[in-house]
Amino acid sequence: MKISAPLSVKTLLAAGLLFAAGHAAAQQVLRVSAIPDEAPTELQRKFKPLGEYLEKKLNMKVEFTPVTDYAASVEGLVGNKLDMVWFGGFTFVQANHRSKGQVVPLVQRAEDEKFRSVFITTSKDINKLDDLKGKTLSFGSESSTSGHLMPRSFLLAAKINPDTDLKRIAFSGAHDATVAAVSGGKVDAGALNISVWEKLVGEKKVDTGAVRVFHTTPGYYDYNWTVRADMPAETKKKITEAFLALDIKNPQDKVILDLQRASKFIPTKAENYTSIEAAARNAGLLK
Known part of the structure; x- marks a missing residue:
């Protein structure tokens, strides 16, 4: 049976478009987690209103997955099993070190400038x-x-x-x-x-x-929301803007901020955590 070349090309193009559409749909989920510095039930309770807010702002599904320990949060982001993680300063440094600089801290609470x-x-x-x-x-x-x-x-x-x-x-x-x-x-x-x-x-x-x-203790930089560096720039921008838009004067936003124990969110950068990296190296905790 003879198959014409045009039909074959059309079939391949159609298959490619279907695959691309499926891949795009699969990307419409933001996989989020946090270091387990409190009980898992408490972390999920704190994140629920924030997750619902982000879903509306980003127009994508947001899934929160608790992890068993701090190392799992680092490996989850570095290993592409998570898209965004609430890190402490040291876990950010660990993730940055493990990924060779392939993670980006987006925002932190105002309180995290002098934690x-x-x-x-x-x-x-x-x-x-x-x-x-x-x-x-x-x-x-x-x-x-x-x-x-x-x-x-x-x-x-x-x-x-x-x-x-x-x-x-x-x-x-x-x-x-x-x-x-x-x-x-x-x-x-x-x-x-x-x-x-x-x-x-x-x-x-x-x-x-x-x-x-x-x-x-004296103050130091601490917690932040971090994403992988390969996240689309537009998504990073939308996430950052969503956090920065939270206003404690707005009753709905206040619920979210109170649960996050934040007055507001502010931009952050990797350079803010150089002193924590130095402390980790001095203590022999980062090799």
Whole structure:
């Protein structure tokens, strides 16, 4: 049976168009995740209104997928399984390092320009960092900026080596778990993100008569929303504009911003995180 060349070309063109259309449709989903610095249910609760807002602004489906640990959030973005991730400063540095600069931080909360960590305790004998010598301390996740890297960095700056000067260090895995470890008497002290601490205090989920802050660190750059560098420029622009358009004076936007513990979002850039990269290298946590 003879098949004419024009028919064959038409068939191939049609198949190609169908494939392209299917591929374009497949791209109409923004796959989002976040470092698991709080319980998965809390992360999903916080993201739901933001996800619905982004769907309207971007005119595409937005799917939030929780990850098991901080490393999984990095590998998910670098390995093209995720399109956008809420990173801490250190996890952004890790992703940037792993991808050889193929990730781009778009926005951060205004609060992330001068983020801080707090050290908490139930012990009356601990009132300054030097009092931690010989005591037990819990960090959050090993890859946490505000729950490990920066608290460790400030301890080292105060001439306290957590690995040799403390009796024992532990990693709780998340900021709220650190509070639970301290309040439950599992460790003498803990270090965590000031934002989560203030949220737990505000929600009366911590007994401030028993657990108290004894040290607050200086400010540093922290969290941001990061995407892969190969994301279409137009999509990056729309995402950035959507975040920057959130206005706390608008009741619907205020719900989103309050859940994100933000007054507003502002643009950010990779250069903002060079001090965190330096801290990570100095602590031997980035090789």
